[in-house]
Amino acid sequence: MGHRAFKDRLYSEFATIAKALANPHRLELLDLLAQGARSVEDLAREADLTLANASAHLQVLRRARLVEREKRGLNVVYRLADPAVFTLWRTLRDVGTARLAEIDRLVATYISERQSLEAIDRDELQRRLVAGSVQVIDVRPALEYRQGHIAGARSIPVTELARRLAELPRDREIVAYCRGPYCVYADEAVSLLRRHGFRARRLRDGFPEWRAAGYPVEVSGETPARGRHRPTPRT
Amino acid sequence: MGHRAFKDRLYSEFATIAKALANPHRLELLDLLAQGARSVEDLAREADLTLANASAHLQVLRRARLVEREKRGLNVVYRLADPAVFTLWRTLRDVGTARLAEIDRLVATYISERQSLEAIDRDELQRRLVAGSVQVIDVRPALEYRQGHIAGARSIPVTELARRLAELPRDREIVAYCRGPYCVYADEAVSLLRRHGFRARRLRDGFPEWRAAGYPVEVSGETPARGRHRPTPRT
DNA sequence: ATCATGATCAATAGATATTTTGATTAGTGT
DNA sequence: ACACTAATCAAAATATCTATTGATCATGAT
Incomplete structure (x- = not known):
């Protein structure tokens, strides 16, 4: 193998990763997978893709080793292959x-409205969480x-927020967060x-960034795969 | 603009950047530009591309705002638009x-041979440079x-090394570095x-990584653009 | 002015990607 | 066994990307 052939092959390998990222739907799928593992059906619904198309895109990501999959009953659950994949995105x-x-x-x-409403950043939120001066909602x-x-x-x-306002405090600031910036x-x-008179701000970015920065995280033990049925009780 | 249209346009914007990276030749061009600004001609020669093809690829990078260009006489000199572009690559x-x-x-x-020869990393090299116990060659x-x-x-x-061995010390270790890992x-x-009896190792990665990590760097004031002529004396 | 050079442009042919459709496979529940 | 579902596969139509060719344009040298 000549020097040029070596370089060509090497850069081609790196380009396979970039190619996997070079499509808006695949970036959206990665963004969804950064929230946690999900079935193809679920991903297709969230990203407004047909099942076949979502499946095809996920396979492109899989061939580039950016995601992994696991069969669970009728579903196939995809997950990010490595936290570094989120870092890359x-x-x-x-x-x-x-x-x-x-x-x-x-x-x-x-x-x-975003310009007018100042967001709170991670370390301020963490300090105020510890101090108990804020109610955080996911x-x-x-x-x-x-x-x-x-x-x-x-x-x-967010779909339930309007009818659950009574659960929220009026004496403390509320911080809402979601998937990302x-x-x-x-x-x-x-x-x-x-509009309902609460004091509220958003977190500047979302949960994946919070976790990647090493701030405290909790998990409610439940499995991700399900269609219209209840989640299966355990792995 | 609906929610879906917003998402589609947003992810499409991010995908334009990934698309610019999604080609082996463009990655090689970025790798070269990470060493410093260069003319199209020079980049084409280094990357084994025709001038027209190199120009086309550079324009793809430019449209994605990853590189910038500047005309200097007959040459057009391209440079990375931002240190963050190197971070991305x-x-x-x-x-x-x-x-x-x-x-x-x-x-x-x-x-x-690479497996058998242990490389030195940046902070060990910096310590030994300060101590004067090593000769570094670029x-x-x-x-x-x-x-x-x-x-x-x-x-x-490296093309001149064989005939310049006399310039190198035999009492100290020699560390060679180049463009990257x-x-x-x-x-x-x-x-x-x-093979000539020197003690020698390579730096694990290259100059762009050294600079990005904030270690000390020197520049010899000279302009990058030139074809087969001498460099123009100043900007 | 004229010429040579570096770079870009325009057109084209060939190669890859993307999406849809309908068929197929694997696993679940009856 | 049978029907049902989630996922994948295969094929085809469309769109996009890549490399080459030859033309054009701007700049500098003679």
Whole structure:
């Protein structure tokens, strides 16, 4: 093997990883998988893909060794192969945020309130959690909460928030968080809470970033795979 | 704009960056640009591409805002748009190294000696540089050395090493470095030096990683653009 | 002015990716 | 055994990417 052939093969290997990331649907799937393991059916529903298409994209990720899968009954559950895969997606996201003006424009257009509402960052939230001066709510779907959430957070999916306002304190600030910096659930939650007179802010980013930074996390032992049935009791 | 349209556009933006990385030649170009700014001609020669093809690939990187360019006389000089771009490439490379067994296999096949020769890492090298117990040589092309090198290193391009052995000490260990962990120049240099009875090792990674980690760097003021002519005296 | 050079552009052919459709496989429950 | 479901596979249509060719443009040298 010549010097050139070696280089070509080496860079081609690295490019297979980049190719796996080079599709918007696959990035969305990775973002979902960063919340926890999920079935193909579930991923397809969340990402608005047909089952066959979601399956095909997941296989591309799998061939690049970015995700792994495991059969559980009728379902196949996919998970990130390594925490480094989340780091990679996050680094890509950060470069996009820093370099592409279009991203700021999109966020400003779709979440017009975001500029006016200051977000809280991880270390301030952790200090206030310890001090007990804040109520943290996880507004992601309950399945994601069960697979891992900020220690001390309550699960109130954004879809249920309007009818569960009575559960929330009026004497303490409420902090809502969701999947990540571009997830809108927390923005919607904060907006709703403020309209009802609560003091509320969002966490600047989401649960995967909190966990990656090593802050305390809790898990409610439940298995992720299920279609319309109840989760199977254990592995 | 609906929720789905927002997500689609957002992930598509992030995917443009991944798409720019999703080609082996473009990764090689980024790796070269991590050494310093260079002309299209120079990049094409180093990466074994036609001028038109190199130009096309550089424009893909430019549209993704990963590189910037500047006209200098007849040449167009490209540079990384941001140190974060190197971080991204490096994170991608690290995930590849960790996840793809094929990469290990390739390196073991092409650089069979690498396993047997232990590399030195950055902080040990820095300590020994300060102590003066080591001679560091930069075996990259002289142009790359001039644009930035490890403080205290001498430039001896690997192509000139065989006829410049007399310049090197026999009483101290020699550490050779080049472009990065997969660059073979340092391996070739170490191999040659050992055959001639020198004590020699390679730095585990290369100059861009050294600089990114904040270790001391020196620059010899010279402009990067030139074809077959002498460099223009100043900017 | 004229020419040579570095870079880009435009057009094209060939190779890869993506999505959909319908068929098939593996596992569950009756 | 039978029906049902989740997932994958195979094939095909479409879209996108890549490399090459030759033309064009800007710049610097003569």
